[in-house]
Amino acid sequence: MPHLINTMSLHSRLVQSIMALCAIILLTVSTSIIYIVDEQGNKNIASETRAWANILASNSSVFLESENDNSQSKLKSELEKLISTTLINRIHVYRSNEDGSIEFFSSYNKNHKFPAISDKIDQISQLSTIHYEENHLELIVKIIEEQRTIGYLFIQSSLLKKQNFISKLIYVMFGFLIFVLILSFSISQWLFNKTNQPIAKLIEDVGQISQNKNYQTQLATQPYKELDILAKNINILLLRTDKHITTIIDEHQYALSQNQALENRLSARTDALKESNQELLSTLEKLHEFQGQLVETEKMASLGDLVAGIAHEVNTPIGLGVTASSLLADKLSEIKTAFEDKTLKSSQLKKFLTDSDENVSIIFRNLERAAKLISSFKKVAVDQSSAESRTFNVKGLLDEVLLTLSAKIKSANVTISVICPDDLDINSKPGPINQILINLILNSIYHAFEGLDHGTIAINVMNLSDQLHINYSDDGIGIDNSMKAKIFDPFTTTKRGSGGSGLGMHLVYNLVTQALDGHIVLEDDIEHGVSFDITFPVELAST
Template identity: 50%
Template structure:
């Protein structure tokens, strides 16, 4: 079936076809007639300019080679041509046969008074221009002509003449008006003819259409169309009657089918009600099971978070134990020396050398105590910041470079006893407004994941962390030169419980936790690129200023 926009009316088609054909013939005829008229006008203009040039040449021959009074009389003769409003410009030159030279004699302008050569210079024409206009030359604004003035068979001067061409233009405009009137008359005749043709053709079609619409509304397919006065339309009416007969039979069968469908529908409704009740019970059990699975998954993810925090606690505790032990030893030694000095002081056996040695040893012990307590305080402060950030998802402003330094300091116990190196490239003054907790957890999980999986007891390895700011987004490239990821698990590496170390310390939740932190907590994206034995690169992108939507 044709779309409505492709359906056209017979009236419109007839009108376009007839008008198009007639209009094409009319345009061709008008163009041909205009061409003939313009050529005739140009010919007439050339005849006119030649006539007036000869006329002016005959008048001028009586005054050339005479005194100044004759020049004034000639100008008076030319002024009498002004009412004609045809001649635009006349330049007259005097020619001397003995010296073979010519000089300007007189100039006449239709809109200006008489001018001498000194007051108003004549139009200077080259030999080539003179040759070109020895035959009248028609331009857009005027017709120009150059002829010699002869007397007794000798050339005594030359005349350059310009005449207006507006009269031919006026006749052209009249021709266009006549053509426009003829075109309007033709359009009126065409409209009338088209209307009559439309009535003759569409009247039977309108009758068929109204009958079909009546049958469609009443759904009485026993009705038939009447015979039409034109053979083509009558064939259409008979074809529609055949179609109505078939439709009537089909309609009767359809009613029977509808009745049968109603009976079957009732049976199906009864079955559906019974099965729906059973499905509701099954769905309820499935929803309960799914809820338990979600709770179990959340618990596993939380366990993964706490596991990483527990590893840090154990490492920091081990690291803090050394400086605190040294501080305790130094303080015990200092206490013993203090008690010894107190005994000497009370027994009045204290010597200056003993006091001097006590001062030196005391200063040394105090220095040891201070340095080790400061080291322990730095470790505890760093762990406190990381631990607090890990357990919090508050948004605040922080320095990205300092945050990474704190993470590396906290992970120092796990890294320093390995042959692996961590290189960081981050702007020193990069301040961002985001959630430091998720970022801490991301770096910790990625670093521990590389040590456990990528390097896998290798003798060397390098982790490269590059952070940059591009178009108000933080771009993090976390790359290691480890063993890479097998293609079989590469596409599902962020799924929960996917690990290559199952049974050897791998839970399969580390990268799943990283994916959730990047996409949900930070509102960013993470992608992975890896090849076997060529390392792995994680690319993380999240906004510089985290919107409140992710708070």
């Protein structure tokens, strides 16, 4: 969306610019004049004050040296006679004694209504130069007689007259500013009206051309040079626009004819492409069916490995049980014969009971081990063939898988370390988890530990934020860098031609991502072996 631009009319721009310029100039001039008048007024008052101070100090010296008791009142009368200006507000005369002290001698006050002020004896050094206050200025000068300081004269002059004059000057300037603004507004209105007429006519003509789309029309000559240049450029633009539109129409007609020919060719090619796509779809469906069959075959192959391992494991305890039961039957036959012949001895019976107890114990332990193996295999086989959710203990599931694969693990001399909480009960799909762990362990045995005397597998399980994290790692020969990028792709194997289908890790990937709705990552920054991080959502079983 384009940015909105705030526009202003030429009339407003012209009026505001002229009035602002006049106001700035007049304010600058007025401020300068007021400042100059104020500074000059201060200088004149300061000069006149200093002159009066020197005159009055000279006339006061006689009274300061007089021993007459009426000299103070006489000095006051003399000051009233001498001061003929309204500039001076107050006069203080101080006498300097021989001991260096200074005392008040006499004073003058322009108006008896003026309140008296305290003496300025403590400020003699500060007021030796003119000091400005809000409405007056103050000054103290020495009274010297025969190059000897006999006293001091304090004089206070009014600034009100100057301030009143400046106030009047401000009012005059303000009135003049209003007059100038009104005059500038009138002038700007007149200038705008003179300039706007040809502009309005030009806008009207351009609007008519745009509305009628008659780009061959030419604008008339304008009275102002700038507008005339604009009109000539608009005329050039109109001619080029008309030429461009004609070219576009011709190209559009040509494009229509080309599009029709292209549509005919495209229709023929589309028909051919539909036939090819149909063949490809049929081939793809067959490929998916074949891949599904291979995946099921891979599942059955892993189940076949479990059957072979369980058969080997079950064979040993059953064989021991058969041997113990045969031995027990032989012993029982001997005892029965001795009993029938009445040659049975107590020592012989005691030995038979001891041997029988040992054989029964052997039979029970081995049958119990075989039953446990068969039960674990049954649970793993049922879970592996089912994708339904149920509540189960994760540590128990791991133990059942390891017990089922114990024959493969022992024959490959592999040590498996499991870190999993004993009380971790979840609601999930044990079948896919069984299949994932079996495929990973068998993959390590067949590929990672090939040619090695011993191998180690670590399985670390934890639950974080309703996510079950399984880290599976081994210290085998690892995966070549060229194979890491496509380790989960179907038909990727390092045993091609040696019985490897290349679907083991692809099956693991599908089980994690589709059956468990999780994800699996191969860590590629480890030095030896492989490490898989598997994460999928679970629900903790309610206790």
